Amino acid sequence: MQLLDGKAISSQIKFEIKNEVEAWIANGGKKPHLAAILVGADGASETYVASKIRSCEEIGFTSTLLRFGPEISEKELLEAVEGLNNDPDVDGFIVQLPLPKHISENTIMEAVSPAKDVDGFHPVNVGKMCKGLPAYISATPFGIMEMLIRAKIETSGKHCVVIGRSQIVGLPMSILMQRNEYPGNCTVTITHSRTQNLKEICQTADILIVALGRPEFVTADYVKEGAVVIDVGITRVVDETKKSGFAIKGDVDFNDVAPKASYITPVPGGVGLMTICGLLTNTFKAAKKEIYS
Numbered sequence: 001m002q003l004l005d006g007k008a009i010s011s012q013i014k015f016e017i018k019n020e021v022e023a024w025i026a027n028g029g030k031k032p033h034l035a036a037i038l039v040g041a042d043g044a045s046e047t048y049v050a051s052k053i054r055s056c057e058e059i060g061f062t063s064t065l066l067r068f069g070p071e072i073s074e075k076e077l078l079e080a081v082e083g084l085n086n087d088p089d090v091d092g093f094i095v096q097l098p099l100p101k102h103i104s105e106n107t108i109m110e111a112v113s114p115a116k117d118v119d120g121f122h123p124v125n126v127g128k129m130c131k132g133l134p135a136y137i138s139a140t141p142f143g144i145m146e147m148l149i150r151a152k153i154e155t156s157g158k159h160c161v162v163i164g165r166s167q168i169v170g171l172p173m174s175i176l177m178q179r180n181e182y183p184g185n186c187t188v189t190i191t192h193s194r195t196q197n198l199k200e201i202c203q204t205a206d207i208l209i210v211a212l213g214r215p216e217f218v219t220a221d222y223v224k225e226g227a228v229v230i231d232v233g234i235t236r237v238v239d240e241t242k243k244s245g246f247a248i249k250g251d252v253d254f255n256d257v258a259p260k261a262s263y264i265t266p267v268p269g270g271v272g273l274m275t276i277c278g279l280l281t282n283t284f285k286a287a288k289k290e291i292y293s
C-alpha cells in the first residue's frame with residue numbers, strides 16, 4: 001500500500017504557486033484575492049474556510065470571508081454575490097455549500113460571474129469543462145486529477161467507480177475521468193443512493209472515488225485487491241479526546257481498507273488539501289485573466 005500524501009503533494013504545489021505569484025507580482029501583476037461567502041455553520045465548510053485562509057496567507061494571496069447567519073434571505077445573499085461580482089479587487093470567490101433550505105443553490109451559483117467562479121459551479125464553466133474547453137474546473141475534482149498525475153497513477157482503460165453524483169464532486173469527477181486524455185480514459189460508473197448492488201459494483205473498481213458524506217462507509221469488503229482508493233469525505237464527529245472536541249473522518253474506513261489498496265488517500269491530509277490547491281490555482285488564473293479576459 002502506498003499513501004497518497006496530500007500534505008507532501010500540496011506543499012509542493014503551493015511552493016510552485018508561491019514562486020509563480022512572486023514573479024507575477026514582481027512584473028507588476030496584481031496580488032490574487034480570493035473571497036468566500038459562508039452562510040450558517042456547516043462543519044465541513046468551517047474546516048474548508050479555516051484551511052483556505054491558512055493557505056492564502058502562506059502563499060501570498062489576499063483572502064476575505066463574508067459570514068452570514070442561516071436566516072439570511074435569498075435576495076440578501078444575491079446582493080452579497082453581486083457585490084463581489086462588481087468588486088474590482090476580488091479576482092475570484094466561492095459561496096460555501098450547502099446553503100440553508102430556503103435558498104436555491106442553483107440560483108446562487110448562476111448569479112456568480114463565470115469569470116470569478118473559481119469553484120467552477122456556474123453552468124457556463126460546467127458546460128465548457130464537459131466540452132474540454134478552458135474553464136474553471138471544480139476544485140476537488142481538479143485536485144484529485146492533479147494528485148493522480150503527480151503520483152503517476154495509470155488510468156487508461158481502468159474501471160473507475162464514483163460514489164456520489166453531486167454537482168460539486170461526483171458529477172464533475174465522473175466527467176473528467178472519462179475524458180480522452182490523461183488522467184482519464186477510464187470506463188466510469190457513477191453510483192448514488194438509488195444504486196442497487198453498490199458493494200458488488202465497487203468490488204469491480206480499479207479506481208474507487210468515494211464522496212457520499214457518511215463517515216467510514218466503505219469497508220474492505222467493498223474494495224478489490226490492488227485498487228486505488230480516493231476518499232473525499234469530510235465529516236466532523238464528536239471526539240472528547242481532541243482539544244477541539246471533534247475529529248475529522250473520511251467516507252472510507254482507512255485502517256480496514258488500506259491493506260488491500262495499492263494507493264489510498266488519508267483523511268485528514270488527503271483530498272481536502274488538494275481541493276485547496278485547486279482553488280488557489282483557479283484564483284491565480286483569475287488574477288491573470290487566463291480563462292476570461
Ligand SMILES: NC(=O)C1=CN([C@@H]2O[C@H](COP(=O)(O)OP(=O)(O)OC[C@H]3O[C@@H](n4cnc5c(N)ncnc54)[C@H](OP(=O)(O)O)[C@@H]3O)[C@@H](O)[C@H]2O)C=CC1
Binds near residue numbers: 140193234
Ligand atoms: N475533501 C474535500 O475537498 C471535499 C469534501 N467534501 C465532502 O465529501 C462528502 C460528499 O460531499 P457532496 O458531494 O457535497 O455531498 P452531497 O450530499 O451533495 O452528495 C452525496 C452523494 O452521495 C450519494 N449517497 C448518499 N448516500 C449514499 C449511499 N448510502 N449509497 C450510495 N450513494 C449515496 C447521494 O445520492 P443521491 O444523489 O441519490 O442523493 C449523493 O449523490 C461530504 O462529506 C463532504 O463534506 C465535499 C467537497 C469537497
Ligand SMILES: Nc1nc(=O)c2c([nH]1)NC[C@@H]1CN(c3ccc(C(=O)N[C@@H](CCC(=O)O)C(=O)O)cc3)C=[N+]21
Binds near residue numbers: 234273
Ligand atoms: N462551494 C463549496 N466548494 C467546496 O469545495 C466545498 C464547499 N462549498 N463546502 C464544503 C466542502 C468541504 N470542502 C473541504 C475542502 C478542504 C478541506 C481541507 O482542507 N481539509 C484538510 C484540513 C483538515 C483539518 O483542518 O484538519 C484535510 O483534509 O487535511 C476540507 C473540506 C470543500 N467544500
